[in-house]
Amino acid sequence: MDPLNQAEARHDGRNIDPDIGLLAAEGSTQKARDATVHPARATYEEIAAAAREEEGTSYYGLPVLCEPVWNWMIPAYFFTGGLAGACAVLGGAVQAMGGRGTDLVRRCRLVAAGGSIVSAGLLIADLGRPSRFVNMLRVFRPSSPMNMGTWVLSGFGACSAASILPEVLAVRRGGRAGRLLATRRRSPRWIALAADRAGYGAAAFGLPLVGYTGVLLANTAVPVWQQTRHTLPVLFAFSGAVSAGALFDVWPPRRGSGIAHRFGLLARGAEVAASAALDREASTVPRVARPLRHGVSGAMLNTARAMLVGSLLSEILPLPRRAKRIASGTLALVGTALLRFGIVQAGRASARDPHATFEMQRAGRGAGEVVRRGDEPGAGMPALHGVGATGEESVQHGATP
């Protein structure tokens, strides 16, 4: 390195000599190690290249919005959370219909409990400051779907963990861990009862868990997510159900595999319908719908759709039932996972495209929608009070009298 550059070498991007200057300002605790702040985001060269094709007014084709900062863990969580939630719902339903204690219910509970642990792990690992994950639970805010989801996942985790108590105790009493699923040993009656109750609790928390992730995405400024806010939660819910049904196609329980299969088939039909409804809702503004069909996200979503249809079609193939189910289940599992990744990728593309934001809002789908419906600005939902440093509601929010 030449001496001039060496003299100006960045230390933390501030170049403040700690012997002379005191680092005490608002931004002084901001850690800076790397100049390439967002390696995954579009570079100016890419934006300029894309802007050459664009039409309409924009600021050098630069995005208006910041791209979502989430990495692969968030769509992966959408999949595991949806799978766990739908399994708990299925387990609860089978239990309610008299299937208590069957292999299917036990597996549903185990998947729910395991899925909630994996989900929590993914969510925490994706945080910028994972050690502060517990701050999510310092407030209860209905205006934040992420906060609601954290509470739902916490409740779900507790219930689903309690629901596998008999299995865990059986292992502790000398059963081998590998026989966790096959255990026939009777637990004390009160434990079995508590586990059954917890199974219903997990099903109750599982319902919002499979759907809220759609609301979470819809509650953003990203055009394609905001535009599809009425269908995205439904699509995610059914997609979660498809994955639950498909899991037990691939990994069939001794009793009840037919139930899981029927559940998966019904959900596949519903997902096809929800997917068509999502396309319809998005395409009211063509520019907004673009990433659902074009580019990387379009390819992912088209593949996911093809896999879903393929898993339905494989039902009518002239193959042994076992082979059909494995093929159909595998296609559906991969397809539903790909759907989550595709939707998140579509959001990235949509946030990167300034014209999606502009055209959506010029088409009256910004604040125009809200104002037309209610008479007063922002009548859709009452503004919430801010939350102060200690977590209590502060009165200053929305203060102009």
Add this chain to the structure above:
Amino acid sequence: MPELRQMGFFTDTTLCIGCKACEVACKQWNQLPDDGFSFTGMSYDNTGHLGASTWRHVAFVERETPLPGQGSPRDGAQAGAGAFAELRPLGQPPPTSLLGGNIAPSHIESPVPLGPTARALSKFSWLMMSDVCKHCERAGCLEACPTGAIMRTEFGSVYVQPDVCNGCGYCVSACPFGVIDRREDDGRAWKCTLCYDRLKGGMVPACAQACPTASIQFGEIDDLRARAAERVTQLRSRGVEDAYLYGESAASQPGTEGLHAFFLLADKPETYNLPPDPVVPTTKIVKSWGAMAAGVLSLAALALAAAAAPSRTRWTL
């Protein structure tokens, strides 16, 4: 109990000269690190966008439309009677002007025929805007924040508490202006604080203090609104027909219920990379929850239907 005064910025883009003193003052006061040195190739704008460690950003727009009052005697554009002729607005320091506002038309006539460059320049104007967090009256980031790290201060500004933020990144996607961002190597979300520390000490925010042309004006929001309305009238009377205020009140921007940092613009918002009709996503979310409830309840019905099959196939198949 602190005084509850609603403070804010009025950024008059027609006064901005693109000096970036606000960017520098902000970085310096807040001791923000640099965010890389990139050459964007976009006019004089090498900052690009607001971000985690860029809380002021000066946008440079080069238009092929003349703007009354802009231009110099040499390039043959109008001068003298233009919108910037006499700018001593409302107790602000006088702006720098090469024209001085008093050049008679005879002085600007070119002594020689204009060449192609000069002719092209006469069909040209600059737009510059110092962008900043808008401190929305109803803020998308604040409502999306799952930890309560983002709060409303006694000055009406929106403030991220760095000791609470856990870097979930939800506010980044919830902001309709693309202001707040997460710094990946820090892990937390950051944005303009409206110089909360300076306000607490009774001082003016660093950017407004540093602005040499009174393009960035700081004050009580009602004062600023009155001043801005007057300025729009003044500009229109001088030929800048397109001058308007962006987000100064709930009526003009219902999606955010008005901005604490509003702007005077001379072209469409898109030109400055501002959304034309921004909306806080939470205003639309009730129906989304409703759709989710309908979806998951039908999901529960599917599960029950699947489990309640005819007994022949019930536990076998």
